Amino acid sequence: xxxxxxxxxxxxxxxxxxxxxxxxxxxxxxxxxxxxxxxxxxxxxxxxxxxxxxxxxxxxxxxxxxxxxxxxxxxxxxxxxxxxxxxxxxxxxxxxxxxxxxxxxxxxxxxxxxxxxxxxxxxxxxxxxxxxxxxxxxxxxxxxxxxxxxxxxxxxxxxxxxxxxxxxxxxxxxxxxxxxxxxxxxxxxxxxxxxxxxxxxxxxxxxxxxxxxxxxxxxxxxxxxxxxxxxxxxxxxxxxxxxxxxxxxxxxxxxxxxxxxxxxxxxxxxxxxxxxxxxxxxxxxxxxxxxxxxxxxxxxxxxxxxxxxxxxxxxxxxxxxxxxxxxxxxxxxxxxxxxxxxxxxxxxxxxxxxxxxxxxxxxxxxxxxxxxxxxxxxxxxxxxxxxxxxxxxxxxxxxxxxxxxxxxxxxxxxxxxxxxxx
Numbered sequence: 001x002x003x004x005x006x007x008x009x010x011x012x013x014x015x016x017x018x019x020x021x022x023x024x025x026x027x028x029x030x031x032x033x034x035x036x037x038x039x040x041x042x043x044x045x046x047x048x049x050x051x052x053x054x055x056x057x058x059x060x061x062x063x064x065x066x067x068x069x070x071x072x073x074x075x076x077x078x079x080x081x082x083x084x085x086x087x088x089x090x091x092x093x094x095x096x097x098x099x100x101x102x103x104x105x106x107x108x109x110x111x112x113x114x115x116x117x118x119x120x121x122x123x124x125x126x127x128x129x130x131x132x133x134x135x136x137x138x139x140x141x142x143x144x145x146x147x148x149x150x151x152x153x154x155x156x157x158x159x160x161x162x163x164x165x166x167x168x169x170x171x172x173x174x175x176x177x178x179x180x181x182x183x184x185x186x187x188x189x190x191x192x193x194x195x196x197x198x199x200x201x202x203x204x205x206x207x208x209x210x211x212x213x214x215x216x217x218x219x220x221x222x223x224x225x226x227x228x229x230x231x232x233x234x235x236x237x238x239x240x241x242x243x244x245x246x247x248x249x250x251x252x253x254x255x256x257x258x259x260x261x262x263x264x265x266x267x268x269x270x271x272x273x274x275x276x277x278x279x280x281x282x283x284x285x286x287x288x289x290x291x292x293x294x295x296x297x298x299x300x301x302x303x304x305x306x307x308x309x310x311x312x313x314x315x316x317x318x319x320x321x322x323x324x325x326x327x328x329x330x331x332x333x334x335x336x337x338x339x340x341x342x343x344x345x346x347x348x349x350x351x352x353x354x355x356x357x358x359x360x361x362x363x364x365x366x367x368x369x370x371x372x373x374x375x376x377x378x379x380x381x382x383x384x385x386x387x388x389x390x391x392x393x394x395x396x397x398x399x400x401x402x403x404x405x406x407x408x409x410x411x412x413x414x415x416x417x418x419x420x421x422x
Contacts, residue, residue: 103363110387121370194332247294
């Protein structure tokens, strides 16, 4: 099935639906930019959806339950305030919490030179936080040391009885007990597909992270390279879930997902729904593009690609889990490039959108698979921090923290920024 592209009048109809006022000239620009959002759907269209085997085959074998049984898925402000003290407005807090749907705990942590952990999906209750897409929503700790990340996670993790994202099988561990030891015997896999992103990866970032991974060998760990081709295709899966899911829940759904038991923040729903209708034009250009793309795909394809992406997410999970069956941690750059300048107020919308989304090819896949992933500062290059991402098995934050703590103690501690010149 070919993915349909919208005409300007299709987009204007969606804009009116969401109370956006977008002049025709700007809409023409948006229409061109939307190709970057819709192109991953072409790849999604090519991917083979996993076949669900019948759990109850139509044969004479008894079904489960009978006697004979048979059985056949921005917090950038917080990060900037938690980063090391120096000439930046930093060091204002020791601990912070961020939301992560595409990388927004790990992205600001990486570019601020601090530690940030996106936990396993559902480990930390999301109750009370602004939802974007329920299957992508994560809350995680950020701090200036891996020990403080472990400390805050110890407080946050575990069921609260109110968040439907959580499940009883996922229980917290003693994260502080994982610290202070060595990494002897740990098996680390450097994921080849996490490096060399065309047009994005900076050679100094790739080299710094590769050297950081090799440093674990000096600490007694075993390090080898592996290939996980699904790491690149997982972005197409995330794209569909994020665009259509965020449009349906965060915007059209007034930040509320129907059909789930748990706590509903009625005050948030009231304030957001009123504000969105009265001041929808004040939403960012990136949010407007997300809504135009997500609603167009829902209108044109009726949720088919969202559903396919959720099915394919299980295949992505299986690909990472296969590598993690023989390794304790996966390693790659948190972000393929160092921090970029903030676009000028009069920057073209193309630059604005690029700066908002270009850095996520390594972080976003683990939002859709739910694996725990942590930014660990590993170097400075050109005066800017470089981050290494450690990814673990579902529910195994303790091993990530064990490795991060050892690296911080034995290899690299992020320095404070230099004092102001003059």
